Amino acid sequence: xxxxxxxxxxxxxxxxxxxxxxxxxxxxxxxxxxxxxxxxxxxxxxxxxxxxxxxxxxxxxxxxxxxxxxxxxxxxxxxxxxxxxxxxxxxxxxxxxxxxxxxxxxxxxxxxxxxxxxxxxxxxxxxxxxxxxxxxxxxxxxxxxxxxxxxxxxxxxxxxxxxxxxxxxxxxxxxxxxxxxxxxxxxxxxxxxxxxxxxxxxxxxxxxxxxxxxxxxxxxxxxxxxxxxxxxxxxxxxxxxxxxxxxxxxxxxxxxxxxxxxxxxxxxxxxxxxxxxxxxxxxxxxxxxxxxxxxxxxxxxxxxxxxxxxxxxxxxxxxxxxxxxx
Numbered sequence: 001x002x003x004x005x006x007x008x009x010x011x012x013x014x015x016x017x018x019x020x021x022x023x024x025x026x027x028x029x030x031x032x033x034x035x036x037x038x039x040x041x042x043x044x045x046x047x048x049x050x051x052x053x054x055x056x057x058x059x060x061x062x063x064x065x066x067x068x069x070x071x072x073x074x075x076x077x078x079x080x081x082x083x084x085x086x087x088x089x090x091x092x093x094x095x096x097x098x099x100x101x102x103x104x105x106x107x108x109x110x111x112x113x114x115x116x117x118x119x120x121x122x123x124x125x126x127x128x129x130x131x132x133x134x135x136x137x138x139x140x141x142x143x144x145x146x147x148x149x150x151x152x153x154x155x156x157x158x159x160x161x162x163x164x165x166x167x168x169x170x171x172x173x174x175x176x177x178x179x180x181x182x183x184x185x186x187x188x189x190x191x192x193x194x195x196x197x198x199x200x201x202x203x204x205x206x207x208x209x210x211x212x213x214x215x216x217x218x219x220x221x222x223x224x225x226x227x228x229x230x231x232x233x234x235x236x237x238x239x240x241x242x243x244x245x246x247x248x249x250x251x252x253x254x255x256x257x258x259x260x261x262x263x264x265x266x267x268x269x270x271x272x273x274x275x276x277x278x279x280x281x282x283x284x285x286x287x288x289x290x291x292x293x294x295x296x297x298x299x300x301x302x303x304x305x306x307x308x309x310x311x312x313x314x315x316x317x318x319x320x321x322x323x324x325x326x
Contacts, residue, residue, distance in 0.1 A: 060306070066299035076295055088296035092304075095297070097274055097282060104189060105278040108196070109257045115197045116253055117246070120204025125238065127205075128212045138209070145202035153266035156195040157182065160267075185275035188268045192276055196263055200256070204249055211245030212238070244320075251316045255309045279305050 067088050075081035092098055123141065127134050144152060159165050160181035168178040181191040215238065223233045261280040264270060270277035270285065277285075279301050287298030 063299045063302055063306075066295050067297075067303050069296060071295040073293065084296070088300040091294075091297050092300045097277065100274055101277050101279055101282045101301075104276060105258070105280075108189065108193060108260070108278055109254065111193050112196050112200060112257050113250060113253050115193075116200040116204050117250060119197070119201045120249075121208050121242075121246075123201070123205045124208035124212055125234070127209055138205070141205055142202045144199050145206075149199070149262045150266060152199050153195060153263045156191070156198070156263075157267050160191050182268055183272060185273050188272065188276040192264045192267050195267060196257065196260055199263070200253060204253065207249045208242065208245060211242050215241050244323075247316060247320065251312065254312055258305050258309055 068083060068085060069075075069081040070084045070087070071081040127138050159167050162168060162178055162180045162183060165181070167181065171177070171179065179187060181187050219237050219241075220233055223237060228236065259280050260278070261284060264276055264278060264281050265284070268276045270281040283298045283301040283305070285298075286294045286301060
């Protein structure tokens with residue numbers, strides 16, 4: 001019986017392996033969500049989108065439209081105000097109140113940010129020691145932040161009253177004469193700065209204290225073993241590692257402080273003689289504080305505040321991007 005033989009395969013080994021290998025599967029097709037899931041996703045996004053459109057996008061659009069038209073009370077109701085372009089902005093820049101209001105806004109914002117951050121950081125480092133009653137004292141420091149602003153501003157108005165305020169009473173007890181905190185052009189801006197710093201410190205304390213909790217304690221132990229002093233540990237460990245939290249804290253504080261209105265208006269109404277007038281109070285005075293309201297210039301001043309906040313926000317994003325790429 002003859003055994004059947006096959007001729008030897010003289011192909012190269014590589015070709016024989018490729019022939020023996022199974023065919024590669026086709027590339028997977030992109031998974032597409034069913035139409036029902038897409039509608040569910042849009043349904044969840046709809047409330048947020050509607051909220052942003054109604055309470056952010058539309059008011060910004062209306063404020064921009066107000067600043068580009070000559071609105072009176074009648075045209076504001078009827079909606080037929082003529083288009084004037086940048087005339088309202090020129091009116092604002094030519095107004096003698098523009099210079100003092102700009103100076104007061106810059107001084108008020110810068111001084112409040114500095115003291116709110118410095119005091120908040122000092123308190124955050126202090127409470128980070130985790131001593132007894134630390135949680136209780138932190139809760140007490142939150143009281144100014146939790147109170148309604150009208151209550152806080154009214155309380156400070158009473159405390160700084162020239163005749164019956166407790167601040168002047170304390171100054172009299174140490175031999176210092178009374179100070180006209182709210183009725184003197186030299187002290188009115190200082191008064192509202194003190195009140196706003198007192199209100200803003202708890203926010204800085206909470207955010208910065210949360211940032212301190214994320215710093216590993218082992219870094220402080222290693223620095224202490226190397227002989228670093230407390231001040232050296234703060235500048236070499238705490239402050240650098242707290243920089244991202246500090247940046248967002250200062251940005252949020254800046255946006256809030258730029259638009260502070262109620263504290264200034266309740267305590268001084270921007271006076272006397274516009275000595276505490278900022279862009280926020282000036283915008284309100286132009287739009288609602290006169291018998292013949294100037295809606296266009298008032299909206300223009302408000303838009304200047306919006307532009308300032310957007311510019312600082314973009315600067316913050318640019319700095320954060322550079323730090324991420326570094």
